[in-house]
């Protein structure tokens with residue numbers, strides 16, 4: 001009997017996770033004898049849940065809120081990306097039985113933008129400043145991803161300026177200037193920008209709208225919202241209306257999943273409309 005490859009996602013709560021639908025779609029598409037399940041794991045139970053992975057035949061797991069930071073103390077190795085982001089979203093059981101942690105959110109953000117705006121990404125957004133709204137965990141991943149593509153200036157704009165300042169300190173690169181700016185300066189931050197990424201929760205279903213005047217944003221700047229519920233946020237609609245290329249947030253979720261799937265199941269899976277539709281259908285349930 002051939003081995004069933006097991007993986008999943010640990011979170012608390014986790015029932016809302018779209019990852020089982022996403023990986024399930026790929027498992028079926030590629031005909032892999034594998035499973036991907038959602039595991040509700042309370043914070044206190046994370047150490048034992050992670051310790052059991054190998055013995056229960058898991059290839060690895062995704063981690064979601066609230067485990068992304070705490071899991072880092074429970075693994076054998078942490079790669080450079082996860083270390084810089086300060087959080088892990090993917091664990092892989094290695095052939096020698098050790099547990100490796102990585103973070104695929106920065107990769108997901110960049111690959112999502114690459115899919116919809118390949119020329120602008122290849123040109124590093126014409127070397128212009130890149131703007132990140134927000135300074136939480138998603139902003140950390142965005143900062144690392146954008147620093148790694150060779151940005152020369154990144155502006156972090158956040159309601160709580162001290163968080164933006166703290167975040168600005170995590171990348172040390174002499175060819176990159178990272179500026180922290182307050183929320184009241186957000187329209188000014190858009191002047192000359194080549195990319196705008198919203199990593200705040202504003203504009204998400206059930207949250208306050210993102211109030212942002214795009215008037216100073218160059219018309220060719222790419223606008224990316226990592227919010228994907230709704231898919232067409234107010235920010236993206238406003239961007240499209242004035243002719244800016246707009247990239248929705250669902251693709252980040254889809255692309256960040258590729259690295260885990262590849263590590264656990266041995267195939268680099270494709271992100272396409274079938275996958276998007278399968279995940280959107282799961283979201284609607």
Ligand code: ATR
Pocket residue numbers: 133134135136137138139158159160163183199200201202208
């Ligand atoms: P995540 O880790 O998912 O990125 P988070 O750490 O809760 O989530 O961050 C949410 C982001 O949305 C923060 O940048 C937050 O700003 P603060 O750091 O000032 O809290 C931002 N945010 C949430 N509500 C906001 C609001 N009403 N106005 C401006 N920014 C807001």
